[in-house]
Amino acid sequence: AQSVSQHNHHVILSEAASLELGCNYSYGGTVNLFWYVQYPGQHLQLLLKYFSGDPLVKGIKGFEAEFIKSKFSFNLRKPSVQWSDTAEYFCAVNANTNAGKSTFGDGTTLTVKP
């Protein structure tokens, strides 16, 4: 069975600070990896995704994530956060053999102080 672990429940940063949110997954086969974001009062939105190829993927709003297969990790990064990045971030994984079924982590709440 797949599982996803997000290391931090709540992260507080000041504007312009760098961000890294950890995500580790448990699954032995080929996976597809996602980061979703939920801004206050809004629905979940896809931030970026990884299927294959270059392990460094770039998403919207300056976010990027790096897939490290040997560490079963898919950490989310942003060099300089803005107040508008305040949101909840979810890491998710699905297996190529079971693509419709995504397993989510419990989320990390990011608060950016102006």
Place this chain on the structure above:
Amino acid sequence: DAGVTQSPTHLIKTRGQQVTLRCSPKSGHDTVSWYQQALGQGPQFIFQYYEEEERQRGNFPDRFSGHQFPNYSSELNVNALLLGDSALYLCASSAGTGISGAFFGQGTRLTVV
């Protein structure tokens, strides 16, 4: 272009009752997945419908059932409601297998009293 729409937005039911939640997928999407999100947790996969059939199912009891209509819209039914069924129910739509990620609705907040 409308995204994923869910109804109702909020619902209060009594233990033992039955509930039906509805979802209209994003235009052009043919696959609907349902998730349950308890407070402080990530969404948990309930099941997925494609071509009017249940294609994938998570670890949820048979009290949870669904349906997909020819226009791709979907319903989630929960029978014999328990207090523990109180959660946010999310509908996600995608094209085909959903391998490229999904579009989520705002969810239905179900409270069982």
